[in-house]
Amino acid sequence: MTATQPAVRATLEDVARAAGVSLATVDRVVNRREGVRAKTVARVEAAVAKLGYRADIAAARLARGQTFRFAFVLPAGSNSFMTNLTEQVQRTADWLAGQRGFIDILRVDVFDPDVLAGALENLSPAYQGVAVIALDHPRVRAAIDELAARGVAVVTLVSDAPSSRRLHYVGIDNPAAGRTAATLMGRFLAGRDGTVAVIAGSLALRDHTERQFGFNQILSSEYPNLLALPVIEGRDDSKRTRELTAALLARHTDLRGIYCCGAGNRGIADALEASGRGREVVWIAHELTQYTRRFLVRGTLDAIINQDPGHEARSAARVLIAHCSGEPISSDQERIRIDIFLRDNLP
Template sequence: MTESKYRKTSIIDVAKAANVSESTVDRVLNGRGGVSREKEARVLEFARKLKIDRALGAVSARWLRIAIVMHRPDAPYYVHVKEGFELAQKAFEEQRIICAVTFFDGFGPPEIAKTLLRATQKADALVVIAYEHPEIVAAVRQISRTIPVIALATDLPGTGRLAYVGADNRAAGRVAGELMGRFIGEAGGQILIITGLHELLGHAERESGFRSVLERQFPTCEVVETLESRERPEVTERLVRDAFRRNPAIGGVYNTSVGSEGIADGLRALHKARKTIFVGHEFNANSRGLLLDGILHAVIDENPFNEATRCVELILRHYHRNPSQSAYKPLPVAVMLRENLPPID
């Protein structure tokens, strides 16, 4: 046996493989800072590949700043997303990450694009919940050229994003369609869809999946209207009232977005709460109460903490700080009914 077969990997070997200086490798492995994110990622990647004799999991690397940019938390989902990243930051404390949440200045494309560019000036990664618009897509594409981007809850294809994290929205819509058709029964009836934003790919996919199942399996169910709440929970009650005035025979409501409590208030005011099949998304304290009251029949659940955790894992994997994580797969669709509610902590 030659001596080289027994020689341990050195800083010199890692420096050559990563095409950086020995001092850069030393700074990364000893947590001295002052190294760009790209060079740090390369050093950690080749240090692991070459199996340097060092506990890389304990390397005190520089802090990674993750910018999370989304709409203001007027609805429980966005509140829970924010809380999810706060918990994820604590869970990955040893990996030295900072989750910085920023809210859009406004709802229009120029405001969203401006907020994205400002929030990522000193960031190492971006997690974004936004709708598709040429101006927004262009801003995300520009950002993705320099840092990894994760599209959360609704995808942003064509932006160069690293990954999409969230449920398979088309599958979620199909599940909602199956539930609606079976709850209404063979006689069928008129269905109202309330969506958040047509521009949000996730909402469009949910509606598409919902409609496809009704058309294929429940032809006696007819979607009579799709109304847009613009993700403003306070408007959903008015939308329901107006829709029932136009179509008094509505027998089912499918909400692809936020504002289920407003829909419930509208159904109560119209004395339709016990006569209308109601299927929505996102399990929270409000939807739990509506399930227990028998007003909301089923909820397609998302888990913001799991989503936040997966976003952080993908970013750490990109920077070779968590290489054991496998490639991302969409989260499974979960259905909450009154009879399978988890106990309250």
Template sequence: MRPTTKDLAKAAGVSLATVDRVLNGRSGVRQKTVDAVNEAITRIGFERNQVAATLARQRGYRFGFVVPRSGDEFLSVIIKHISEFDQASRAEMIQTKIVRIDEHDPHRAARTLSRLSASEYDGIAIMAPETPQIRDALYRMRERGIQTVAIVSNQQEEDGQSFVGIDNVAAGATAGRLMARFLGTQSGDILVLAETMQSRDSLERRLGFDRIMSPGYPQFHALPTLETHGYPERTKLVLENAFAAHPDIVGLYIMGSEARLAIECARKLNPDKKLITIAHERTPSTEQALRDNTLDALINQDPGHIVRSAIRTLRAKCENRETLASQERIRIEILISENL
């Protein structure tokens, strides 16, 4: 027989009511008591019956996914998986809702976040640039009792359960190694493109990329990162100016999650020149680019896994328990035309 809450209360030396408050993360319990209950959980091997706990709440969980207002194919894939999960999880008493924010205006984004209430949401998964305004808004959200987790691009470093996504430093280093191997004996400049360097995923990918390229391959010069902000006109202008100013460009690394515009512009600007091109995230456009040899390699993370893991992580936070690390680890996938 597995231990019950009565066994846990006895082992911790507290009342059943106190155990209930600790398990549900309610206020009014001293930290010393919380520590005693958590220690007893580990000591006696207590495992909470989550189905019974959810039923006892008399309502399910309500989770929101905060995503940018603008975006292209990768964002569409993320939203598709959120909608699929919402339909499939009704039997588990879990509801998901999509909240759009203006990622180009951090003050407006923070105001949107400030309007999210604990009476409407138990937890929020956010995909957004890291700015002081958004960080502060997330901090105040947690003060209101809403659990938070960042997806794709990190926002916070409180604990191991605050981010769902790949190791972006390792992803950038992978891109660097692939770039150098594909270029072989060539030498020249490498153009690095991002939507915004306010996104920590791009910052970390650039760090990993430089860790490989700078010391290991001196024949290549990785140019300063250029930002497109996701605008077609700016993407075209940035690439035109870069290719005009640097005729020795031999490689293109697209760090952002939306690569379609950059791939199309680079192809039009260099119809007769083969650039070694590395990008992130599997979308219809990046798949096609791999097939027609415009793209050489794709570094991918499973968006469906990200959505499911974010839900499991938020639920675990609401229930004051740890997640299974091996289940939530998002793996880096390397795709080429032959293994699509």
């Protein structure tokens, strides 16, 4: 039995020989330039299909001496999900370097619109693209629009600013994530009456606002026995969120559930366990991290709504480099799905 030979990638020269035309003619056809007769175009395209020729985009960039530099503007602080996202962006940077693309990570306070807008306004002109955790705020939208007007591609990551001139949003359908959390909450509570707390990081972050909207939409229409309390903002800070959760537990003896649509989950866990109500109150949170995994296994946390930070980092990079290279993107590939994790299906 003979060993399987590795597949050899077809070249432009192979296509030219198969079509019986010059290399220059093949180049014109492949790059959609005019000046080639229709019959010749058909012969070249038939040879391309037969040989399975695919352009080596990275090699073409190398031959042209073309490189791209992108800025990823990520939150400062100790948010576990954002730490995971930063690690995934760093891994993506290694892959992107092979595509002649390079990533710089900038850490800023994304909760402060002036700070975030200032960071975008003062970006180096060396960047052809930017991925940013966006605040849906007038000044931030204006900064994104100014970048777009300069020809800089902007991708919003995790949290969107849809009325800006951003190129693409990379993240989950947040209203659907909130609706999913409400359905889980209602089913877990199985007809019990009482109140449910909603804790956001900041309502200036569109992803948190949209999750809260979706959650209230389903809870109020399908589970009238449960009353959603006014949303409170923990700024994704564990200490602040612990204090807010402890106050909720003390003030509302009928508290049946907590939905955290942001971060700060270590604070919620501390407050629930200190109160002795960790198994009584249904708690649903976002993002699978080392901490939420521990709380889920322990039984303090009941369900996690998750988005894959690795998929998001790679998707943002793919969208930016495809735009700069004039290549198409696959919508299905770039769709970020919503995962639901219980203790029984943890990866």
